[in-house]
Amino acid sequence: CVAIAGADYCVIAADTRMSTGYNILTRDYSKICKLADKCVMASSGFQADVRALQKQLAARHLIYQHQHNKQMSCPAMAQLLSNTLYYKRFFPYYSFNVLGGLDNEGKGCVFTYDAVGSYEKVGYSSQGSGSTLIMPFLDNQLKSPSPLLLPAQDAVTPLVEAEAIDLVKTVFASASERDIYTGDKLELVIINAAGIRREYMELRKD
Numbered sequence: 001c002v003a004i005a006g007a008d009y010c011v012i013a014a015d016t017r018m019s020t021g022y023n024i025l026t027r028d029y030s031k032i033c034k035l036a037d038k039c040v041m042a043s044s045g046f047q048a049d050v051r052a053l054q055k056q057l058a059a060r061h062l063i064y065q066h067q068h069n070k071q072m073s074c075p076a077m078a079q080l081l082s083n084t085l086y087y088k089r090f091f092p093y094y095s096f097n098v099l100g101g102l103d104n105e106g107k108g109c110v111f112t113y114d115a116v117g118s119y120e121k122v123g124y125s126s127q128g129s130g131s132t133l134i135m136p137f138l139d140n141q142l143k144s145p146s147p148l149l150l151p152a153q154d155a156v157t158p159l160v161e162a163e164a165i166d167l168v169k170t171v172f173a174s175a176s177e178r179d180i181y182t183g184d185k186l187e188l189v190i191i192n193a194a195g196i197r198r199e200y201m202e203l204r205k206d
Contacts (some may be wrong), residue, residue, distance in 0.1 A: 001031060001042035002134060003100040004124040004169055005108030009192040010100040011163045013168045014042045014128075014178070015203060016185040020117055026144065027184040027205070039101035040069040040189050041081070044128030046094035047117070053093045056084055059092060072146075072194040074101035078111040078119060085117030092116050094129040108156055108191075130175035130182040137171050161192065169201055176203040 001014040014031035017024060032042045035052045041057075043050040056093045058082060064072050072080065078099050086094060090113045112125035123144050126134040142157050159167065168188060176183040186201040 001096075001098050001126070001127045001131075002138070002171060003042065003098045003110040003112075004138075004159070004168065005100060005110040005156045006159055006161060006164055007108065007188060008102075008106055009038075010102060010108035010110065010162045011161070011168055011187060011188060011190050012040050012042050012098070012100045013172065013188040014044070015130075015172060015182050016187055017181065017183050018047060022180070024184075025088055030097055031188055032189050033078055034189075035080075035099075036071045036074070036101070037196075039072070039077045039190060040192060040196070041097055041099045042127070043095045043097045045096045047167075049093040050095045053084065053095055057081060059113050062086070068113065073104050074099070074109055075103055075121075077101075078109075078121070081111075081113065082117040082119045084124045085100070085113065085115065087117075089116040094188050097126050098125045102193075110155075121155060123157045126171075128181075130172075130179045133175045133178055134171045137174065138167075141167060161190065165190065165199070172201075172203060174177055 018026050018029040036042050039179050049131050085194050097099050097113045103109045111119050113119045141187045172186045183204045188199040
């Protein structure tokens with residue numbers, strides 16, 4: 001799973017292969033879940049736990065909408081996901097998530113998580129078996145400012161939307177050559193002011 005935030009967009013992508021060991025269970029499984037109109041989550045890990053987590057977030061979001069008569073913002077959903085994971089920290093959901101969308105100002109935002117809810121707002125992130133191959137590539141191309149710099153630098157990447165989509169396609173093509181758990185098809189979700197749209201690209205099948 002990969003997410004990149006830009007000035008007015010967010011791109012979230014994941015491959016569609018679900019596998020265990022040397023067995024491919026399905027070549028057409030979506031790892032991306034829409035949580036709100038401007039918030040999407042991509043998850044890797046144990047898919048039963050991922051599905052349970054998605055159901056829990058959907059239920060909490062529905063309660064929020066009934067109480068507040070509006071959808072949850074992306075930063076609020078990021079905090080909810082962190083709380084939900086941390087609440088189960090002694091018997092954690094075996095899922096590694098990256099959450100992306102647009103904040104209240106319409107700027108792209110990406111949040112990256114570990115299994116027990118520790119999270120960070122970043123300009124780009126990767127999770128899953130291919131992340132060890134993908135993150136060095138993204139670091140080289142995007143050169144995120146250090147969070148230790150003062151004054152704090154904005155985390156969003158300088159790329160325009162089309163460049164970010166091309167970069168995501170390139171990193172997945174690269175990862176699918178070297179990682180047996182990545183491949184088959186790439187699903188991209190692009191969130192901008194116009195709404196959400198999906199794109200697909202074929203990857204290696206072997």
